[in-house]
Amino acid sequence: DAAINRIAAGEVVERPASAVKELVENAIDAGGRRIEIAYADGGKTLIRITDDGCGITEAQLPLALSRHATSKIDGSDLLDIHTFGFRGEALPSLGAVGRLSITSRVGRAAAASIAVEGGQMGPVKPAALSGGTIVELRDLFYATPARLKFMRSDRAEAQAITDVVKRLAMAEPFIGFTLRDVTGGGEGRVTFRAEAESGDLFDALHGRLARILGKEFAENALKIDAEREGLRLIGYAALPTYSRGSSVAQYLFVNGRPVKDKLLVGALRGAYFDYLSRDRHPAAALFIDCDPHLVDVNVHPAKSEVRFRDPGLARGLIVSSLRHALAEAGH
Ligand code: ADP
Ligand code: MG
Secondary structure, three states: OOOHHHHHHHOOOOOHHHHHHHHHHHHHHHHHHOEEEEEEEOOOOEEEEEEEEOOOOOOOOHHOOOOOOOOOOOOOOOOOOOOOOOOOOOHHHHHHOOEEEEEEEOOOOOEEEEEEEOOOOOOOEEEOOOOOEEEEEEOOOOOOHHHHHHHOOHHHHHHHHHHHHHHHHHHOOOEEEEEEOOOOOOOEEOOOOOOOOOOHHHHHHHHHHHHHHHHHHOOOEEEEEEEEEEEEEEEEEEOOOOOOOOOEEEEEEEEEEEEEOOHHHHHHHHHOOOOOOOOOOOOOEEEEEEEHHHHHHEOOOOOOOEEEOOOOHHHHHHHHHHHHHHHHOOO
């Protein structure tokens, strides 16, 4: 019910950027090839995600807003998680703390929409849409004044949204992303755009990293491609001579999910130990992919921490393959 949703929302949605993360992950899960994200006033008054993915049928619309309704898992194997979403919590949570509306269309069926406000679901209505899904979240936390107080300036929240979108875009180089600030209405202003990359995975990733981290990173990046006992590691790691001063450019992903994990950050640092002085941070974008049974992504609702079944294996893979690449490059 509404109260439970509001409590769950506190865990899933901390700020506009966490709402953006959930909604963009849904768009990715839906197979979207072009995803547009618009926000106003740092996402506080409006967040709108438009995708060209599979859509939601009219009959499924109310279900998508129901607690623990997810189309992504059948409940038989909680560890077998291949998509981002697996809790069915995001949409009901967002509907409990903001004014949420979903408009969607599947194939040639008619488009439909549904709205939920303060946890109260409205009727499914006919709508106009050529395909895919538009999710709109207005007035986040309007019903929870305590949370409103904790939001930072529009500028800071917009920055957090941009970071989230860039991280997700990094892991999905074949998907096109557009981020727009529509404060004040109208078309707004494009603040980030990455066209869908082409070529093989490494070409695409390299192109996307150049777009997000800059040409200089891409030109100074070593290709990483290694595997050990079912753990695959790919990505790019910067030469020790590439310096971003004191700023940290470390992007780590497990099964496509952006993570901030102590073990992985420690491994990255360990790999560069002989090459970088203590006050400098290695720059890298690394992707670990493995069978979902080898890693637990269910540690925290915000889903940014992971637990490997064999932490030593993950650490060893990173340290040895990065050191190997650095040595090959003459370091
Ligand atoms: P989860 O992602 O954990 O399944 P959510 O609450 O985020 O839970 O979404 C509930 C369901 O709504 C999803 O399982 C999916 O079936 C549907 N859904 C949500 N967003 C989209 C989208 N953009 N396109 C298609 N289906 C969607
Ligand atoms: Mg989801």
